[in-house]
Amino acid sequence: MPLAATGALLTRAAEARSAIAAFNVITLEHVEAVIAGAEAAGSPVVLQVSENAVKFRQGRLLPLARAAVTAAEQAEVPVALHLDHVRSDTLLREAPHAGFSSVMYDASRLPYPDNLAATATAVDWAHAQGLWIEAELGEVGGKDGRPALDAHAPGARTDPDEARDFVAGTGVDALAVAIGSAHAMTTRTATLDHELLRRLAGVVPVPLVLHGSSGVPDTGLTAAVADGIAKVNVGTALNMAMIGSVRRFLTEHPEAVDPRAPLDLGRQAMAREVTRIIGVLAGGTSRA
Template sequence: MSFVPVSALLREAEREGYAVGAFNCNNMEIVQAIITAAEAEKAPVIMQASQGAIKYAGIEYITAMARVAAASSQVPVALHLDHGTSFEQVIRCVRAGFSSVMFDGSKLPLEQNIAVTRQVTAVARPVGVSVEGELGKISGTEDHIAVSEAEAYFTDPEEARYFVEQTGVDSLAVAIGTAHGRYKGEPKLDFERLSRIRELVRIPIVLHGSSGVPGEAIREAVRRGVRKVNIDTNIREAFVGTVRQILAEDADEIDPRKVLGPAREAAVEVIREKIRLFGCSGKARG
């Protein structure tokens, strides 16, 4: 099966009221974990690569690994650029075969964010690539793009309406109280703001920084219109935590397969749990 656009997956999610998991991949084992979990849950899935992942593994390797996973899969798979911060990088990913891209212009003035996002949409849409935009800053750090808590601000619903009208994006990432990386306390999401945004924009909403958000808060966000949920930190925690445990138990182990194999299995379990939380199990349209 070839890649499908994220927009196609989110249309199905919108019709049935669930969210699709978007899981960041950095290496072969995590790509395998994502596809194994999606197959086990019979769920559509979004593999996404950030700028950091592309720099680490190379765009050709990321694309090739994801393509192999999708080709052998019985569930729909999208390959998505997460937090692209330049028009040039977005175009590189479109040319490499990504089926979906995100331009993150949230640090730009509103009109500049709109202008570049509109350029991205104009290039991506004719070749069947879906586009995610972002409005409002999400605190934390994403591949060294830092947003302090003082600098972070929530998405304004009226600006969201204007942004979507002007850009024609397929989905919109919003800031309602989540953060990238590990949380220092329990996040408090602004659900009323989310509902107001959803009323005004009428397109699928994306929730970034979701790893540390309590399950019930995720379920409530999905009930209020979130259709794509991004997970990265929880996967890293499970993967690296297992590696540390194995090496602590046997410091002389030198076979990468005996270290990375169990780490991959730990990642599978985390991803399966998230898929079930999002209401996505059994929703594959193969």
């Protein structure tokens, strides 16, 4: 089916008080697994390519983006393409020509006034190109190998009044909020601040996004959706599923040299995790 638009998927999710799952992809196996998992769940999905993934692909956006677009167009469920955690203005300007309908522009590392100014400039350009744009306020720690911020550190949590003013001042279409999760967590021990999330949902007029979701227990994710999160970003959980499966295969078959068998098992493991997470966000039961 035709490539879906992130904004349309997310708007519908927000209106229904549900959430769209967005999975970060690095390889073609990631792309195929996310689509297979979403098809098994019968759910639309967002494929996300981060700036870090582009760096891994030797700075070239188009090879992975073109593969993702082709796979999405052959999918049995709506699939959108999102460019994630973009800091480079050069990369931002590649998005509309590479099949992306949305971008997360990340100036959250900057002081509030600079974040607001940089994001507003990015939004003006993006909207002129027909791109839907997400930004971040507060800091979801753990990115680029940095340790997560202490929960009480300045800027570690999104302030509701600042969030309301930030959205009004920038014109962003969605806002990633810092409420206790962190990127790159390999244990599911993050504790979300649900009271803060409800306050944010009450004053911010655009859909809210949760980053660092791999470290949040299922019950926390389900509650976050109920409290106002409309897009849930997942990356590390897929990588753990893939690497775990590949590691087991190579341990059991040290003589193996053909990469197809372990990569296929890794792809299957990621697809199962995609289906499982989509079920959690829909309020289904799963492992704790």
